[in-house]
Amino acid sequence: MFSLRILITEDDHVSALLLKKALEKNSHHIIGICDSGEEALDMLEENSADLVMMDISLSGELDGIKTTEIINEKYGIPVVYLSASSDTETLNKVVGTNPSAYVIKPFNTRELHMVIELAIYKDRKEKELQKLNNELEEKVRQRTADLRDANKELRRALEKEKEISELKSRIVQNVSHGFKTPLTSILSSAQLLQKYAEKDHPFKAKIGRHAQKIENSVRNLNSLLTSVLFFGKADADKIDFKPxxxxxxxxxxxxxxxxxxxxxxxxxxxxxxxxxxxxxxxxxxxxxxxxxxxxxxxxxxxxxxxxxxxxxxxxxxxxxxxxxxxxxxxxxxxxxxxxxxxxxxxxxxxxxxxxxxxxxxxxxxxxxxxxxxxxxxxxxxxxxxxxxxxxx
CATH class of the missing domain: 3.30.565.10 (Histidine kinase-like ATPase, C-terminal domain)
Incomplete structure (x- = not known):
C-alpha cells in the first residue's frame, strides 16, 4: 500500500483518533485533524494533501457536504465521507458532491483501507480521463482552427478559379466571335465562286468542287466555334431557360x-x-x-x-x-x-x-x-x- 498525506475532518475526537491510528498503521501520514469545515479549509490552504477523510456532521457553519463542494472546486482532492447514517436523504446529498468513496461508522479497518485504495484509483482515473478530454478538446480546437484556415484557403482558391473561368469564357467568346467574322466572309466568297462556276468556264467543275469544299469546311468550323461558345456559357452558368x-x-x-x-x-x-x-x-x-x-x-x-x-x-x-x-x-x-x-x-x-x-x-x-x-x-x-x- 502506498503512503498518502491525509487530512482527517471529524468532530468526534475519539473517532478521529481511532481513524488516525488505523491510517498510520497502514503507513499513511496524517497532516492534521479538524473538527470543522472552516478549519479543514484553512489547513489545506497551508498544507498539501492526497486525501481528505470527511465526516458529514461537523461543528461550525460548514457541514461536510458543503466543505467537500469547496474542496472539489478549489483543490480537486479526493474526499472519502465518514458517517454513522446511511439513510436515503443523506446518501442523495452525498452523491451530489461526487465523493470518491463513502464509509459507514463504525468502520472495519480492512474495508477502510480498501475504500481508500479505490478512492485514490478512482481519482487518478478521473484525472487521466479529464486530461485526455482536455487534450481532445485542444485537438478539436486546433483542428477546427485548421479547418477554418483551410476553408479560407479553399474559398480563395474557388474565387481565383472563378476569376480564371470567367476570364477563359471571355477569351473563348472574344476569340470565337473574332473567327466568325472572317468565316462569314469566306463562306460568302465560296458561295459566289459557286455562282461564277455556273457560267461557262474551262475549270467550271473544279471551281465548283473546291468552292463546295471551302463551304463545307467553313460550316464545320463555324459549328465547332458555336459549340465552344455554348460550353463557354455553360461553364459560366449562363445558359438560361427562355421559353x-x-x-x-x-x-x-x-x-x-x-x-x-x-x-x-x-x-x-x-x-x-x-x-x-x-x-x-x-x-x-x-x-x-x-x-x-x-x-x-x-x-x-x-x-x-x-x-x-x-x-x-x-x-x-x-x-x-x-x-x-x-x-x-x-x-x-x-x-x-x-x-x-x-x-x-x-x-x-x-x-x-x-x-x-x-x-x-x-x-x-x-x-x-x-x-x-x-x-x-x-x-x-x-x-x-x-x-x-x-x-x-
Whole structure:
C-alpha cells in the first residue's frame, strides 16, 4: 500500500483518533485533524494533501457536504465521507458532491483501507480521463482552427478559379466571335465562286468542287466555334431557360430541311409527327440544339441509302421523340462515355466531328429538366429517346 498525506475532518475526537491510528498503521501520514469545515479549509490552504477523510456532521457553519463542494472546486482532492447514517436523504446529498468513496461508522479497518485504495484509483482515473478530454478538446480546437484556415484557403482558391473561368469564357467568346467574322466572309466568297462556276468556264467543275469544299469546311468550323461558345456559357452558368411559343409543325419540318441540306451522304429522314398540338411553349434554341445534333449525328453515321426514323409526339405534357438510325452504332464498352466532352467512339473512322455534339445535347436536356436515353450496338444502329416537359 502506498503512503498518502491525509487530512482527517471529524468532530468526534475519539473517532478521529481511532481513524488516525488505523491510517498510520497502514503507513499513511496524517497532516492534521479538524473538527470543522472552516478549519479543514484553512489547513489545506497551508498544507498539501492526497486525501481528505470527511465526516458529514461537523461543528461550525460548514457541514461536510458543503466543505467537500469547496474542496472539489478549489483543490480537486479526493474526499472519502465518514458517517454513522446511511439513510436515503443523506446518501442523495452525498452523491451530489461526487465523493470518491463513502464509509459507514463504525468502520472495519480492512474495508477502510480498501475504500481508500479505490478512492485514490478512482481519482487518478478521473484525472487521466479529464486530461485526455482536455487534450481532445485542444485537438478539436486546433483542428477546427485548421479547418477554418483551410476553408479560407479553399474559398480563395474557388474565387481565383472563378476569376480564371470567367476570364477563359471571355477569351473563348472574344476569340470565337473574332473567327466568325472572317468565316462569314469566306463562306460568302465560296458561295459566289459557286455562282461564277455556273457560267461557262474551262475549270467550271473544279471551281465548283473546291468552292463546295471551302463551304463545307467553313460550316464545320463555324459549328465547332458555336459549340465552344455554348460550353463557354455553360461553364459560366449562363445558359438560361427562355421559353416562348413555337409552331411545332413548322419547327420540326424546318429542322429536318436544315439537317438534309448540310448532309454529305444519301440518307433519308422520315419525319413522323403524331398527336402534336399546333403550338407548344419551350426554349426554341435549346430544343433546336438537341434535335439538330441528334439528327445530324444519325445521318452522319448512317450507311448510304438508309433511312433515319424521326418520331415526335405529345403525351401528358411531355414532348417525346425517337431518333433511330441504321448506322455504325456505339460499342458497348464505350457507351458510358457517350455524353462526355470531346469523346468520339473508336469506330467513327475518318468521319469529321469534335465530340461535342452529344455533350451539348445532354446539357440542353438537363436545362430543360428532361431526360435522354439510348439503345445501341456496334454495326446495328442507335436509337435515342428524348422526353422534354413543355407547355401547350
Amino acid at each position: 416562348k411559343k413555337l409552331f411545332t409543325g413548322a419547327f420540326f419540318n424546318d429542322l429536318v430541311d436544315v439537317v438534309k441540306a448540310g448532309s454529305e451522304n444519301q440518307v433519308k429522314i422520315n419525319l413522323n409527327m403524331r398527336q402534336l398540338p399546333k403550338t407548344i411553349t419551350s426554349d426554341v434554341e435549346l430544343l433546336y440544339q438537341i434535335y439538330e445534333n441528334l439528327l445530324s449525328n444519325a445521318v452522319k453515321y448512317s450507311q448510304e441509302n438508309t433511312t433515319v426514323e424521326f418520331e415526335v409526339w405529345m403525351e401528358g405534357g411531355i414532348l417525346k421523340s425517337r431518333i433511330k438510325d441504321q448506322g455504325i452504332g456505339i460499342p458497348q464498352a464505350e457507351q458510358s462515355q457517350l455524353f462526355d466532352r470531346f469523346f468520339r467512339a473508336k469506330n467513327v473512322g475518318i468521319r469529321e466531328g469534335s465530340g461535342l455534339g452529344l455533350s451539348i445535347v445532354k446539357k440542353c436536356v438537363d436545362v430543360l429538366r428532361g431526360e435522354i436515353t439510348f439503345e445501341s450496338a456496334a454495326n446495328k444502329g442507335t436509337t435515342f429517346y428524348v422526353n422534354i416537359p413543355v407547355k401547350e
